Amino acid sequence: MPDTFRYASQFLFFTIVAVFVGYFSNQPVHRHFPEGMAQIKLGFAHGAKRKIDCRKLTAKEIAKLPANQRRPNNCTRGRIPIHVQLILDGKILYDDLLIATGLFQDGRGKVYRKITVPVGPHTITARLRDSKRASGFDYETTRQVVLQPYQNIAIDFRADAGGFLFR
Amino acid sequence: MSIIRLMLGNLFDMIERFLGRFFPSQWNPMLNLGALGFFFYWIITVSGIYVYIFFDTGVNNAYASIEYMTHEQWYLAGIMRSLHRYASDLLIIVMMIHLLREFARDRYRGAHWFSWVTGVPVMVMMFVAGISGYWLVWDKLAQYVAIVSTEWLDLLPIFGEPIARNFLSPDALESRFFTLMIFIHIAIPLIALAILWVHLQRVSKPVINPPRGLAISVFGLLMALSLFYPAYSQPPADLAMVPANVGLDWFYLPLYPLLETLPGSVTWGMGTCFLIILVAMPWLPPLKRAQPAVVDLDNCNGCERCFSDCPYDAIDMVARSDGRAFEREPLVNLNKCVACGLCAGACPTSIPFRKMSKLSPGIDLPDNTIVSLRDQVELVARGLVGPRRIMVFNCGHGPDLSGVSSDNVGVVALVCIGQLPPAFIDYVLSRDLADGVMLTGCLENSCDSRKGIDWTNARLAGQRDPHLRGRVERARVETFWAGSTGKTQFSAALNKFADSLDATALIQKARSEQSKVTSEGKPDA
Ligand code: HEM
Ligand code: SF4
Ligand code: SF4
Numbered sequence: 001m002p003d004t005f006r007y008a009s010q011f012l013f014f015t016i017v018a019v020f021v022g023y024f025s026n027q028p029v030h031r032h033f034p035e036g037m038a039q040i041k042l043g044f045a046h047g048a049k050r051k052i053d054c055r056k057l058t059a060k061e062i063a064k065l066p067a068n069q070r071r072p073n074n075c076t077r078g079r080i081p082i083h084v085q086l087i088l089d090g091k092i093l094y095d096d097l098l099i100a101t102g103l104f105q106d107g108r109g110k111v112y113r114k115i116t117v118p119v120g121p122h123t124i125t126a127r128l129r130d131s132k133r134a135s136g137f138d139y140e141t142t143r144q145v146v147l148q149p150y151q152n153i154a155i156d157f158r159a160d161a162g163g164f165l166f167r
Numbered sequence: 168m169s170i171i172r173l174m175l176g177n178l179f180d181m182i183e184r185f186l187g188r189f190f191p192s193q194w195n196p197m198l199n200l201g202a203l204g205f206f207f208y209w210i211i212t213v214s215g216i217y218v219y220i221f222f223d224t225g226v227n228n229a230y231a232s233i234e235y236m237t238h239e240q241w242y243l244a245g246i247m248r249s250l251h252r253y254a255s256d257l258l259i260i261v262m263m264i265h266l267l268r269e270f271a272r273d274r275y276r277g278a279h280w281f282s283w284v285t286g287v288p289v290m291v292m293m294f295v296a297g298i299s300g301y302w303l304v305w306d307k308l309a310q311y312v313a314i315v316s317t318e319w320l321d322l323l324p325i326f327g328e329p330i331a332r333n334f335l336s337p338d339a340l341e342s343r344f345f346t347l348m349i350f351i352h353i354a355i356p357l358i359a360l361a362i363l364w365v366h367l368q369r370v371s372k373p374v375i376n377p378p379r380g381l382a383i384s385v386f387g388l389l390m391a392l393s394l395f396y397p398a399y400s401q402p403p404a405d406l407a408m409v410p411a412n413v414g415l416d417w418f419y420l421p422l423y424p425l426l427e428t429l430p431g432s433v434t435w436g437m438g439t440c441f442l443i444i445l446v447a448m449p450w451l452p453p454l455k456r457a458q459p460a461v462v463d464l465d466n467c468n469g470c471e472r473c474f475s476d477c478p479y480d481a482i483d484m485v486a487r488s489d490g491r492a493f494e495r496e497p498l499v500n501l502n503k504c505v506a507c508g509l510c511a512g513a514c515p516t517s518i519p520f521r522k523m524s525k526l527s528p529g530i531d532l533p534d535n536t537i538v539s540l541r542d543q544v545e546l547v548a549r550g551l552v553g554p555r556r557i558m559v560f561n562c563g564h565g566p567d568l569s570g571v572s573s574d575n576v577g578v579v580a581l582v583c584i585g586q587l588p589p590a591f592i593d594y595v596l597s598r599d600l601a602d603g604v605m606l607t608g609c610l611e612n613s614c615d616s617r618k619g620i621d622w623t624n625a626r627l628a629g630q631r632d633p634h635l636r637g638r639v640e641r642a643r644v645e646t647f648w649a650g651s652t653g654k655t656q657f658s659a660a661l662n663k664f665a666d667s668l669d670a671t672a673l674i675q676k677a678r679s680e681q682s683k684v685t686s687e688g689k690p691d692a
Binding site for chain 2: 005006009010013014015017018021022024025026027028029030031032033035038039041043044045101108110112150151152153154156167
């Protein structure tokens with residue numbers, strides 16, 4: 001093979017590699033979300049009330065405990081499952097019982113859920129029960145929103161901030 | 168497994184041959200994959216250090232600082248950024264081809280396990296390093312990577328609180344995750360480099376720098392790409408929006424769409440299985456473990472040739488143990504020896520001429536001895552007739568030469584062409600066992616035992632001991648590095664050699680007739 005042809009072929013080879021690398025380094029575009037939809041993302045971790053209420057120890061009982069284990073309350077470890085509901089325009093979008101994590105179910109219940117919803121005006125209600133009450137909810141928040149295409153609305157929950165946070 | 172390997176091996180052979188048509192063999196990119204990997208690593212390091220100088224390490228200003236580099240200081244920082252990206256892409260490409268090639272060439276089992284197993288964590292780390300790099304740009308792609316990665320990690324029941332919550336909404340975003348990513352992006356490649364050092368411990372004289380011409384061409388490629396198609400960011404990350412349409416780097420993130428859609432049990436399960444299989448591959452059936460080389464001290468003078476020719480650092484020279492007057496003796500490390508036979512080809516006592524004393528080299532392969540090689544030579548020679556008798560020495564990784572043998576062509580098989588002591592060529596020609604000798608094996612620079620072809624070429628050229636004796640007529644010796652799929656090319660070369668041999672053989676015959684005539688004519692001479 002004559003030299004010029006060999007150099008031309010090498011050049012061609014490197015050009016093909018360059019085009020290949022350049023192209024696939026950012027294309028083709030990955031479309032993974034339906035056009036004209038929006039998203040509600042529900043995500044939080046929360047520790048519910050205990051299944052059996054803590055009992056205050058008497059001064060005598062506390063004194064009996066080894067020095068490094070003295071505490072004011074006696075608690076069992078299990079926590080109540082958290083009941084969460086998400087309601088969009090009157091329809092239930094999400095309804096679940098969050099079991100506390102951990103071997104003894106003493107951890108926090110957690111949820112992380114993405115829900116695709118149509119754009120436009122909506123009424124969203126989020127509510128949660130974390131106590132032993134038989135009906136109703138301990139926390140409930142309702143918001144009117146107008147969702148834009150690809151908008152992501154996050155719903156968080158923080159008991160110390162008063163309940164659900166829409167952002 | 169064997170079938171896949173064979174097919175892949177032949178595919179590599181064909182690609183290497185094709186590139187060999189316009190690349191000098193030492194420049195062939197396919198034969199420099201490991202070295203190219205290192206070359207890209209260094210480019211990434213230098214460009215990375217430069218880019219880091221201008222990079223704002225807080226999550227809120229990172230994007231702007233990269234925009235500054237790309238647009239304001241495009242002529243330097245921008246180019247550095249592009250080099251950093253494209254060299255990383257090429258690193259992944261050459262690494263994955265390197266992995267496939269070592270598999271296809273059956274260099275992951277037996278004593279090769281060491282390089283294979285240490286390669287696996289390097290592979291994982293290179294991916295992690297690249298993915299963390301895309302995170303740092305904090306554009307839409309980074310947001311996508313952050314969300315998919317954390318959601319995927321959350322599928323493991325080890326985090327108390329979903330870490331994906333960090334990317335729930337703009338005001339949930341904290342810098343701590345970002346700082347962790349910067350740390351990962353710098354620490355992981357450094358750890359990988361340390362493991363790469365281990366990776367090469369069992370390879371003697373590893374090629375870690377590509378030949379200059381190839382390095383310059385590849386750097387030119389990177390520069391051209393960086394100038395004409397610079398790396399840009401995508402729009403800035405915005406957690407209030409779904410990063411719906413993202414341009415992915417398909418070299419680093421090809422699996423991300425799957426992580427998103429497949430259930431965690433599948434992705435974690437398959438990922439774990441894949442890695443376990445990869446690590447376990449050297450020990451999966453069918454097991455193949457040839458007997459390592461064995462030293463015979465009675466025939467060893469401690470010359471160290473085996474030591475310097477072993478391509479896998481499997482021989483140590485240690486203090487002499489048999490009381491003879493030599494200083495040292497070779498000791499084969501059984502775990503490192505791949506039974507390639509290069510040492511036997513190098514040993515000065517691998518001389519087929521001896522008839523009185525037993526042919527017994529100082530070092531030899533128990534499964535494929537030099538004695539059996541001589542037996543093969545003699546058997547093949549007996550079958551050869553005609554004026555153009557050619558004895559072909561074919562390496563075990565060379566072309567499939569079934570059907571090539573004929574009245575005047577005989578094939579002798581070796582483990583590696585480097586197993587052939589040059590004295591055998593002299594033996595064949597001076598004993599008139601054939602008129603010509605042809606050597607073949609892997610493609611040049613693609614030697615399965617790394618150094619077999621290099622050492623053979625050097626031995627024939629008289630540049631490396633044991634060298635082919637000067638009295639051997641060079642026109643009667645030919646080499647053609649055909650590769651495993653190069654039967655057609657080999658046959659063509661064989662015919663050409665046979666034609667050229669006519670001349671030499673005739674000259675030979677004529678000469679010998681002449682000398683007979685003269686010696687008969689002058690009885691006193
Ligand atoms: C960027 C990452 C990597 C680099 C820079 C690299 C570099 C190298 C180099 C320079 C050699 C020596 C080649 C020679 O001189 O003959 C080598 C050998 C080897 N590599 Fe890698 N390597 C990398 C990743 C991997 C991976 C991921 C695997 C497979 C899991 C792997 C498997 C092997 C094997 C099996 C050998 C030994 C070949 C033999 O025994 O002859 N490498 N590597
Ligand atoms: S056969 Fe000889 S040259 Fe080959 S790896 Fe073993 S000791 Fe080294
Ligand atoms: S090449 Fe042969 S003689 Fe030389 S050290 Fe090795 S075994 Fe001994």
